[in-house]
Amino acid sequence: MKWILVFATLIAFEVCAKEAQPFAHDAVLEKHVLDLAQDLRCLVCQNESLADSHANLAIDLRAEMRDKIKAGMSDEEIVNFMVQRYGEFVRFKPALRVSTIALWFGPFILLVVGLVFLFVHLRQRAKKVVGVPLAENDTRRLAELLGADNERR
Amino acid sequence: MNKFLFPVVLFLILVVFLAIGLTRNPHEIPSPLVGKTAPSFNLPLLDDPNKRLAPTDLKGQIWLLNVWASWCTSCAEEHPLLLELSRSGKVPLYGMNYKDQRGAALDWLARQGNPYVATISDSDGRIGIEYGVYGVPETYLIDRLGVIRYKQIGPMTPQGLKDRILPLITELQQ
Numbered sequence: 001m002k003w004i005l006v007f008a009t010l011i012a013f014e015v016c017a018k019e020a021q022p023f024a025h026d027a028v029l030e031k032h033v034l035d036l037a038q039d040l041r042c043l044v045c046q047n048e049s050l051a052d053s054h055a056n057l058a059i060d061l062r063a064e065m066r067d068k069i070k071a072g073m074s075d076e077e078i079v080n081f082m083v084q085r086y087g088e089f090v091r092f093k094p095a096l097r098v099s100t101i102a103l104w105f106g107p108f109i110l111l112v113v114g115l116v117f118l119f120v121h122l123r124q125r126a127k128k129v130v131g132v133p134l135a136e137n138d139t140r141r142l143a144e145l146l147g148a149d150n151e152r153r
Numbered sequence: 154m155n156k157f158l159f160p161v162v163l164f165l166i167l168v169v170f171l172a173i174g175l176t177r178n179p180h181e182i183p184s185p186l187v188g189k190t191a192p193s194f195n196l197p198l199l200d201d202p203n204k205r206l207a208p209t210d211l212k213g214q215i216w217l218l219n220v221w222a223s224w225c226t227s228c229a230e231e232h233p234l235l236l237e238l239s240r241s242g243k244v245p246l247y248g249m250n251y252k253d254q255r256g257a258a259l260d261w262l263a264r265q266g267n268p269y270v271a272t273i274s275d276s277d278g279r280i281g282i283e284y285g286v287y288g289v290p291e292t293y294l295i296d297r298l299g300v301i302r303y304k305q306i307g308p309m310t311p312q313g314l315k316d317r318i319l320p321l322i323t324e325l326q327q
Contacts, residue, residue: 085285
């Protein structure tokens with residue numbers, strides 16, 4: 001009876017086990033695929049890279065990349081292959097083009113604009129703070145106070 | 154007064170940008186294939202694998218290529234519209250059965266109705282990759298010269314069909 005139970009448990013485990021994902025035997029090749037996939041966006045789950053995603057499309061695309069690396073395509077050619085089909089959006093590091101200039105330089109332009117704004121603002125404030133002369137009686141009172149202070153010492 | 158005006162204006166500009174952002178669907182990525190020749194294929198027909206179809210067979214006509222699968226729930230959602238479009242005879246509709254089991258796909262068509270002139274079977278999804286398919290259903294409008302003119306990502310809507318796809322077809326027919 002005990003053995004039947006043990007056997008039944010084993011069968012249950014067997015049934016639960018999922019089929020292994022196809023994985024390249026060649027560790028160097030697999031690392032190459034993952035390094036390249038790290039910089040490409042998975043379009044199904046857009047904030048994941050093709051290297052991290054478990055979406056079916058990502059698995060297919062990694063297989064496609066594996067075949068292309070084996071066929072001797074360069075990294076650049078493979079990235080171009082992806083961009084031609086899925087658009088510039090697949091790159092996590094978009095290429096420098098007319099359409100991506102704002103993306104690349106926008107933050108720096110905003111920084112410069114901010115610094116100029118800050119500089120001008122500070123200059124104006126400095127001007128405002130300086131040009132206020134003391135009234136005559138205030139000057140006298142100040143001299144008295146300072147004088148009194150000096151005598152006390 | 155002036156002190157408050159500036160942050161309020163900045164805030165309003167931010168609100169406008171965020172509001173525009175909300176109306177956009179991040180899953181609709183403009184396809185780089187629009188304006189380019191439709192990638193070629195030579196795939197077996199779903200109902201008769203001995204026969205094959207290639208885009209060059211359809212040169213000279215304007216046609217729609219609808220990528221679908223029996224496992225795809227939004228495909229069922231757009232299906233009544235496809236049946237209606239097929240009945241209207243405005244444009245021939247070809248299907249590409251994407252990463253699907255042949256039996257399941259044929260069952261699905263038998264149950265839901267078949268709007269397609271012909272359906273090709275892309276069982277391993279290789280041609281899907283050529284077309285940049287990433288979310289079924291997707292629909293491509295291809296002109297007489299075999300150039301992709303429009304790509305619909307996700308299910309077609311009656312509004313989208315009326316406002317974008319049908320006017321484009323009328324324009325291409327002239």
